[in-house]
Amino acid sequence: MLLIKCPWCGYRDQSEFSAQGEAHIARPVNPHELSEEQWGDYLFFRKNPKGVHYERWVHSHGCRRWFNVIRNTATDHIHATYRPDEPVPEFSDEETDQPA
Amino acid sequence: MSVKPKPYSIFSLARNALNYHQGWQKAWRNAEPKRDYEVVIVGGGGHGLATAYYLAKECGIRDVAVVEKGWLGGGNTGRNTTIVRSNYLWDESAGLYEHAMKLWEGLSTDLNYNVMFSQRGLLHLAHSVHDMQEIGRRGNAIYLNGIDSEFVTSQQVKEMVPFINLDCRYPVHGALLQKRGGTARHDAVAWGYARAADNLGVDIIQNCEVTGFQVEDSTVKGVETTRGRIGAKKVGCVVAGHCSVLAEMAGFRLPIESFPLQALVSEPVKPIIDCVVMSGAIHAYISQSDKGELVIGAGSDAYLSYSQRGGFDIIEHTVGPIIELYPIFSRLKMLRQWGGVVDVTVDRSPLISKTPVKNLFFNCGWGTGGFKATPGSGHVFAHSIKTGDMHPIAEPFSINRFNTGALIDEGAAAAVAH
Numbered sequence: 001m002l003l004i005k006c007p008w009c010g011y012r013d014q015s016e017f018s019a020q021g022e023a024h025i026a027r028p029v030n031p032h033e034l035s036e037e038q039w040g041d042y043l044f045f046r047k048n049p050k051g052v053h054y055e056r057w058v059h060s061h062g063c064r065r066w067f068n069v070i071r072n073t074a075t076d077h078i079h080a081t082y083r084p085d086e087p088v089p090e091f092s093d094e095e096t097d098q099p100a
Numbered sequence: 101m102s103v104k105p106k107p108y109s110i111f112s113l114a115r116n117a118l119n120y121h122q123g124w125q126k127a128w129r130n131a132e133p134k135r136d137y138e139v140v141i142v143g144g145g146g147h148g149l150a151t152a153y154y155l156a157k158e159c160g161i162r163d164v165a166v167v168e169k170g171w172l173g174g175g176n177t178g179r180n181t182t183i184v185r186s187n188y189l190w191d192e193s194a195g196l197y198e199h200a201m202k203l204w205e206g207l208s209t210d211l212n213y214n215v216m217f218s219q220r221g222l223l224h225l226a227h228s229v230h231d232m233q234e235i236g237r238r239g240n241a242i243y244l245n246g247i248d249s250e251f252v253t254s255q256q257v258k259e260m261v262p263f264i265n266l267d268c269r270y271p272v273h274g275a276l277l278q279k280r281g282g283t284a285r286h287d288a289v290a291w292g293y294a295r296a297a298d299n300l301g302v303d304i305i306q307n308c309e310v311t312g313f314q315v316e317d318s319t320v321k322g323v324e325t326t327r328g329r330i331g332a333k334k335v336g337c338v339v340a341g342h343c344s345v346l347a348e349m350a351g352f353r354l355p356i357e358s359f360p361l362q363a364l365v366s367e368p369v370k371p372i373i374d375c376v377v378m379s380g381a382i383h384a385y386i387s388q389s390d391k392g393e394l395v396i397g398a399g400s401d402a403y404l405s406y407s408q409r410g411g412f413d414i415i416e417h418t419v420g421p422i423i424e425l426y427p428i429f430s431r432l433k434m435l436r437q438w439g440g441v442v443d444v445t446v447d448r449s450p451l452i453s454k455t456p457v458k459n460l461f462f463n464c465g466w467g468t469g470g471f472k473a474t475p476g477s478g479h480v481f482a483h484s485i486k487t488g489d490m491h492p493i494a495e496p497f498s499i500n501r502f503n504t505g506a507l508i509d510e511g512a513a514a515a516v517a518h
Binding site: 001002014015018019021036037039040041043044045046047048049050053055071073074075076 | 342344345348353354355356357358402403404405406407409411412413446502503504505
């Protein structure tokens with residue numbers, strides 16, 4: 001089980017959170033003008049990388065706020081977590097966001 | 101080059117028994133990759149090997165290589181809970197899974213390899229009025245598609261599984277029964293297809309990982325591997341959890357996310373349960389292997405991961421309902437637990453499809469339930485690769501459906517909660 005640092009509540013068990021998939025997907029501003037390809041691409045097609053993944057989580061059984069996580073999907077190491085209003089943080093490959 | 105393989109029979113068994121079983125041939129050659137093939141299949145699991153077999157047997161293409169990064173059947177083929185059924189709701193799915201079921205029914209003879217296919221019957225439990233309505237709708241739809249499907253009462257369930265606790269937290273109201281459903285030996289399916297394909301001249305190349313595609317003018321010309329470049333007129337990718345990784349190498353994305361899915365088996369016990377019992381509502385499904393182990397399928401983790409390890413909390417959520425339904429199992433020890441990486445689509449139906457790259461085909465997205473479709477999947481995929489046009493059964497499962505909106509929503513029939 002993962003130990004995840006909620007930007008507001010600190011380190012909590014993964015069971016308090018819900019994973020919500022790839023982060024930083026902007027909803028198109030003009031959906032009615034999109035082609036079927038563009039709309040389908042926005043709704044269903046994902047990077048699904050083996051490696052660094054930027055993803056959204058929500059602290060469902062805690063503060064119920066949304067935030068972003070940078071996690072390596074091959075190792076499950078969490079590099080960083082950050083609030084939606086924060087810029088994407090820099091991180092190094094070795095860095096793991098775990099309590100000291 | 102190779103010795104003509106001898107078929108397995110009661111006589112070969114007797115002959116080899118007299119020889120202390122020292123005389124058996126290897127089931128398949130350990131082939132070295134050639135420079136070029138007509139077709140390269142990426143992925144040596146059940147679906148990939150089945151594709152190669154049907155290409156050689158039915159499509160007249162024997163110049164085929166199966167490249168596998170690890171060992172045969174070491175991915176999801178060797179990690180699933182071996183359940184076979186065809187009780188899916190929609191016509192498209194019924195066509196695909198029933199096609200597979202009919203091939204399962206003659207598979208051991210066809211391959212000259214005992215895949216231990218056992219049609220022991222499969223119960224899908226309903227725990228509420230809404231569950232009863234769901235199986236009512238699905239059962240009748242299945243029946244209309246000419247697939248066996250029976251409604252049984254909770255008392256009939258009790259007769260089939262005498263130790264079940266019907267009056268548990270979510271009481272059993274009834275069940276949907278597919279008598280032709282059951283299990284097969286998963287490793288034997290991979291080995292049987294490998295041996296039969298090899299007999300027809302297919303090269304099976306293990307420890308050979310694909311690292312890229314050679315694409316010219318949007319047409320695939322071959323694959324780059326850890327054992328060098330292999331040229332191919334056509335390439336079929338059947339790699340389950342890692343399909344997005346291969347798609348990225350080829351320059352496109354898939355409507356797929358990969359999740360860990362776990363299973364566990366108990367210590368072996370004497371025969372106690374002679375059918376498969378599954379419950380989508382409380383997520384508990386169980387069967388007993390011929391070795392006596394109880395085989396239990398867990399749920400998938402909710403986050404994307406290629407780790408082949410699931411969370412411990414998932415095991416707890418799986419074992420809880422099992423104990424509630426079958427209190428008799430509460431003191432059984434669990435022997436092994438493992439995980440695989442499943443490629444899940446939004447509509448819980450697979451992709452069998454052309455891709456933006458010409459002559460590159462993908463067969464993936466089987467998610468949490470691909471084993472049951474192994475023969476049918478390989479069969480329709482082989483025919484699609486041969487002709488270059490998708491087989492009529494495979495046609496609705498194109499990647500394109502995520503653009504047109506013609507999804508095949510099998511969420512209720514998928515059995516594993518996501």
